[in-house]
Every structure is written in C-alpha cells, then in structure tokens.
Amino acid sequence: MRYRAEVFVTLKPVVNDPAGLTIRGGLHALGFDSVTEVRAGKYLVLTLDEPDATEARARLDAMAKQLLANAVIEDYRIELEPVGEPVVAGDASA
Amino acid sequence: MRYRAEVFVTLKPVVNDPAGLTIRGGLHALGFDSVTEVRAGKYLVLTLDEPDATEARARLDAMAKQLLANAVIEDYRIELEPVGEPVVAGDASA
Known part of the structure; x- marks a missing residue:
C-alpha cells in the first residue's frame, strides 16, 4: 500500500528560534x-510503500529519529x- | 481573541526540490x-490577536502573499x- 505521510518538525518550546523572530x-x-x-x-511530505499503516508509522518514526x-x-x-x-505504467491518472 | 495559525508552505509540484531529493x-x-x-x-506556527476568525484568516492570507x-x-x-x-499579567497558567 502506498502512503502519504506529513512530518512536522518543530523546535522544542525552550529552544531559541532566530528564524521565527526574523x-x-x-x-x-x-x-x-x-x-x-x-x-x-x-x-x-513523504510518499512511501509499506504493507500496512502500523509498519509505515514505525518506519517513519525511525526515519524521524535518525535523520529528519x-x-x-x-x-x-x-x-x-x-x-x-x-x-503502474500505463495508468491513466495524471 | 487570540488565534494559533499553522501555515504550510510547499513548493509547487512542478518545481524542483533539491532539499527533498537530498x-x-x-x-x-x-x-x-x-x-x-x-x-x-x-x-x-503564528500566534496572533484578531477580533474574529474571518479577520484573522484575511490577515494571514495577506502575510502569506507578502512575506511567508x-x-x-x-x-x-x-x-x-x-x-x-x-x-494577562498574573495569570496562573504556565
């Protein structure tokens, strides 16, 4: 199954945010x-293929911890x- | 009234996204x-004081067009x- 995931990365509230101040x-x-x-x-916004939502969420959690x-x-x-x-190839949707 | 607004800014689908590719x-x-x-x-994430939601949305729309x-x-x-x-000053909430 293909999933669309939105990942929101925010600075912790106690951390200064110079970009936000600017x-x-x-x-x-x-x-x-x-x-x-x-x-x-x-x-x-990530697009990923995983067998089910539980697996997708677990993988995304690992991605966030390791890189995002x-x-x-x-x-x-x-x-x-x-x-x-x-x-798939030949699919009519654009 | 105080509002909390989330603004999501994304590249248009036709625009290359080198950060995303990386x-x-x-x-x-x-x-x-x-x-x-x-x-x-x-x-x-913006915090703003506006008289009502309609006004808040109009202001945010103008901010997005002009700067965000x-x-x-x-x-x-x-x-x-x-x-x-x-x-207000003296409010007990932390």
Missing part, C-alpha cells in the same frame, strides 16, 4: 502588528494517510 | 528504501484555531 520582525515591519509569536519549522529531526532540540509529529496502490 | 537520498542510504518521494517545505510564501514557486495552506483571550 519572520515576526518582517511581519511587524509590514504592519502586521497583531502577530505576537512566530515559530519556524520544517514540513516534509534532531531529537536534542526538535520535536516531530507524523500524520499518515493511505493513497492507494503504487501507480 | 533527504530522500539520505533515507535510502540509511536503508529506508520504501520512500519514493520527499518534498520539503516550511511549517510556521513566494507565490511564483510556492503554494501555502493556512489552518486556524482559537486559543482564547491573551494571557
């Missing part, structure tokens, strides 16, 4: 004064949805 | 061969949820 500063400079905080993170997130300073969250079987 | 290569090198595609994007996303090569999606009134 974005907030830019928004204030543009007049968006209602913004009190901005936290910047990564948004990864830095556990010392970052948290991550995974959302998973099936997207059907892999597209 | 992450996919890293995952394959670690043995995660089931991953067929990785797309890398930005995940921004590059409309030429990127798409964005906004999710919004109220988080109650601004925290």
Whole structure:
C-alpha cells in the first residue's frame, strides 16, 4: 500500500528560534502588528510503500529519529494517510 | 481573541526540490528504501490577536502573499484555531 505521510518538525518550546523572530520582525515591519509569536519549522511530505499503516508509522518514526529531526532540540509529529496502490505504467491518472 | 495559525508552505509540484531529493537520498542510504518521494517545505506556527476568525484568516492570507510564501514557486495552506483571550499579567497558567 502506498502512503502519504506529513512530518512536522518543530523546535522544542525552550529552544531559541532566530528564524521565527526574523519572520515576526518582517511581519511587524509590514504592519502586521497583531502577530505576537512566530515559530519556524520544517514540513516534509513523504510518499512511501509499506504493507500496512502500523509498519509505515514505525518506519517513519525511525526515519524521524535518525535523520529528519534532531531529537536534542526538535520535536516531530507524523500524520499518515493511505493513497492507494503504487501507480503502474500505463495508468491513466495524471 | 487570540488565534494559533499553522501555515504550510510547499513548493509547487512542478518545481524542483533539491532539499527533498537530498533527504530522500539520505533515507535510502540509511536503508529506508520504501520512500519514493520527499518534498520539503516550511511549517510556521503564528500566534496572533484578531477580533474574529474571518479577520484573522484575511490577515494571514495577506502575510502569506507578502512575506511567508513566494507565490511564483510556492503554494501555502493556512489552518486556524482559537486559543482564547491573551494571557494577562498574573495569570496562573504556565
């Protein structure tokens, strides 16, 4: 089964976020004064083929721990949805 | 009212994503061969004070167009949820 996974990688709340502060500063400079905080993170969309959702989630968890997130300073969250079987050659869908 | 907004900024599907390709290569090198595609994007969490959700969404849309996303090569999606009134001095919540 093919799955589409969204992985959200965010800095832990106690970690300084200079990118977020810069974005907030830019928004204030543009007049968006209602913004009190901005936290910047990564948004990864993975497509993967796994036998079932349990296995897919376990693999994604391992990927996040080993490569996608830095556990010392970052948290991550995974959302998973099936997207059907892999597209085969000659398939009419575009 | 205080709102928490999630802004997901992704490259348009037709745009090359070298960061995503590099992450996919890293995952394959670690043995995660089931991953067929990785797309890398930005995940921004904003806290803002606006009178209502309609106004908040309009402001966020303007922020995305002016600063958060590059409309030429990127798409964005906004999710919004109220988080109650601004925290006041002396509030006991931590």
